[in-house]
Amino acid sequence: MLRELAAENIRNLHAFSVAPDERMNLIVGENASGKTSFLEAVYILSRARSFRTSRLNEVINTAANSAWVSGKLYEQESGKSTRLGLARTHGHTRFHINGQAIRNAATAAQHLPVKVIHPESHRLLTGGPGFRRAFIDWGCFYQDENFYPTWVRFQKLLNQRNAALKQRADSRVMNGIEREFCESAERLSRIRSKYIEVLRHGFASLSTLWPVDAEWELDYRRGWSSERDLRELLLAEREYARRQGYTLVGPQRADLVIKTNGERIVSRFSRGQIKRATVAFELAQIEIFEQGTGRRPVLLVDDMPSELDANARELLMHIFSSASRQCFITASTSNELRMSDDAEHCVFHVEHGRIRKML
Ligand SMILES: Nc1ncnc2c1ncn2[C@@H]1O[C@H](COP(=O)(O)OP(=O)(O)O)[C@@H](O)[C@H]1O
Ligand SMILES: [Mg+2]
Structure with missing residues (x-):
C-alpha cells in the first residue's frame, strides 16, 4: 500500500505530499480540479505511463519541462517499506527504488501493482x-x-x-x-x-x-x-x-x-x-x-458515479471497503460515494490543482 505520495508538475496539480489512508481514499472536487490527475500520479509511479494518454509528456504541466512522482510503499505481507520514484525530463524516464536507479519499469510495477477502473x-x-x-x-x-x-x-x-x-x-x-x-x-x-x-x-x-x-x-x-x-x-x-x-x-x-x-x-x-x-x-x-x-493491488476508480447505477455503485463500495485493499476513488461530491460511518477512510478535496486532506 502507499503510505506517502508526493509529486510535482503532474498536469494542473501543485506540488503535493500526502499520507493516504491504508484503505479508502475518496478524492472529491469540481470538474477540472485535478482529481483524475491525482490518480494518474499513482498510476504513473507503477507503470511509467498514464491510463489517459499514450504520451507521458502530455501529463507534464505545460509550464514545466519535467515532472516527478514519488511514493513510500509498505507491504503488509512482508513488513517491507520501499521508496519508489519516477522522474520524466526531456522525454526520458528515470526510476529509483530506495535511491538506486533501476533500468526497467517492470520492477516498479512489481513493487506497486495498480488496477484502474475509469470511464474508458x-x-x-x-x-x-x-x-x-x-x-x-x-x-x-x-x-x-x-x-x-x-x-x-x-x-x-x-x-x-x-x-x-x-x-x-x-x-x-x-x-x-x-x-x-x-x-x-x-x-x-x-x-x-x-x-x-x-x-x-x-x-x-x-x-x-x-x-x-x-x-x-x-x-x-x-x-x-x-x-x-x-x-x-x-x-x-x-x-x-x-x-x-x-x-x-x-x-x-x-x-x-x-x-x-x-x-x-x-x-x-x-x-x-x-x-x-x-x-x-x-x-x-x-x-x-x-x-x-x-498480495493486494492498489485500486484506482475514476468517476465512479458516472460509471454505474446506484445499486451497482453501492455494491462496489461495499466490496472495496470490506476487503483490506487500498482504494483511491474520485467523485464530484462525497455524497456520491456513500460510506458507512464506521468505515475507515480519508477524504481529499481537490480545488484548482491543490489537494487538501479533509479528515
Ligand atoms: N499538462 C497539463 N498542464 C496543465 N494543466 C493540464 C495539463 N493537462 C491537463 N490539464 C488541466 O488539468 C485540469 C485537471 O484535469 P483533471 O485531472 O482531468 O480534472 P478532474 O478529474 O478533476 O475533472 C484540467 O483543467 C485540464 O485542462
Ligand atoms: Mg476526472
Missing part, C-alpha cells in the same frame, strides 16, 4: 483486441514470473522479423528469425492460455459477489489458427507480409472473444450492462491476483 474501461469489451491483450498480460505479469522476460523476448523477435521483412532479407535470415519467433510465440501463448483458464474459474466464483445475469464464455484466440503450425503460416505469409510491412500472424494478434449465451456481448448488452460486466472482469482479475500472489 469499457473498451476492454467494446474496443479492439489490444485492450484485451493488455488485460490478459496484466494478469500474466503477476501470475507467472516467466511472462515478462518471455514477452520482452517476443517483442524483440517481432521487431526483428518486421525489420527483416522491410529490408527484404534473404530466406536464410528469415528462417533463422522465424524459428526463434515461433519458439518464443509458443511460450508466450502457453502462459496466456494458462491464465485464461484461471480467469474462467475466477469468473465463475465471482458471480455471487457481482451478479451478472449471463453464462460467460471466454474464447481465447492465440493469434494464429489452432490447427496450423505457426512456422508454416509465417512462411506462407512472407510475401504478403512484406508488402504490408509487418507480421500478420502470432501472439501480437491474440484476442479474447467474450460471449454470453453464445453471442458476443458487445452486440447483446446495453451500455449499462457493459459497464457492469467490465467491472466484473476487473474484479475477477483482482481476486485472481490476490489469491495467486497473496
Whole structure:
C-alpha cells in the first residue's frame, strides 16, 4: 500500500505530499480540479505511463519541462517499506527504488501493482483486441514470473522479423528469425492460455459477489489458427507480409472473444450492462491476483458515479471497503460515494490543482 505520495508538475496539480489512508481514499472536487490527475500520479509511479494518454509528456504541466512522482510503499505481507520514484525530463524516464536507479519499469510495477477502473474501461469489451491483450498480460505479469522476460523476448523477435521483412532479407535470415519467433510465440501463448483458464474459474466464483445475469464464455484466440503450425503460416505469409510491412500472424494478434449465451456481448448488452460486466472482469482479475500472489493491488476508480447505477455503485463500495485493499476513488461530491460511518477512510478535496486532506 502507499503510505506517502508526493509529486510535482503532474498536469494542473501543485506540488503535493500526502499520507493516504491504508484503505479508502475518496478524492472529491469540481470538474477540472485535478482529481483524475491525482490518480494518474499513482498510476504513473507503477507503470511509467498514464491510463489517459499514450504520451507521458502530455501529463507534464505545460509550464514545466519535467515532472516527478514519488511514493513510500509498505507491504503488509512482508513488513517491507520501499521508496519508489519516477522522474520524466526531456522525454526520458528515470526510476529509483530506495535511491538506486533501476533500468526497467517492470520492477516498479512489481513493487506497486495498480488496477484502474475509469470511464474508458469499457473498451476492454467494446474496443479492439489490444485492450484485451493488455488485460490478459496484466494478469500474466503477476501470475507467472516467466511472462515478462518471455514477452520482452517476443517483442524483440517481432521487431526483428518486421525489420527483416522491410529490408527484404534473404530466406536464410528469415528462417533463422522465424524459428526463434515461433519458439518464443509458443511460450508466450502457453502462459496466456494458462491464465485464461484461471480467469474462467475466477469468473465463475465471482458471480455471487457481482451478479451478472449471463453464462460467460471466454474464447481465447492465440493469434494464429489452432490447427496450423505457426512456422508454416509465417512462411506462407512472407510475401504478403512484406508488402504490408509487418507480421500478420502470432501472439501480437491474440484476442479474447467474450460471449454470453453464445453471442458476443458487445452486440447483446446495453451500455449499462457493459459497464457492469467490465467491472466484473476487473474484479475477477483482482481476486485472481490476490489469491495467486497473496498480495493486494492498489485500486484506482475514476468517476465512479458516472460509471454505474446506484445499486451497482453501492455494491462496489461495499466490496472495496470490506476487503483490506487500498482504494483511491474520485467523485464530484462525497455524497456520491456513500460510506458507512464506521468505515475507515480519508477524504481529499481537490480545488484548482491543490489537494487538501479533509479528515
Ligand atoms: N499538462 C497539463 N498542464 C496543465 N494543466 C493540464 C495539463 N493537462 C491537463 N490539464 C488541466 O488539468 C485540469 C485537471 O484535469 P483533471 O485531472 O482531468 O480534472 P478532474 O478529474 O478533476 O475533472 C484540467 O483543467 C485540464 O485542462
Ligand atoms: Mg476526472
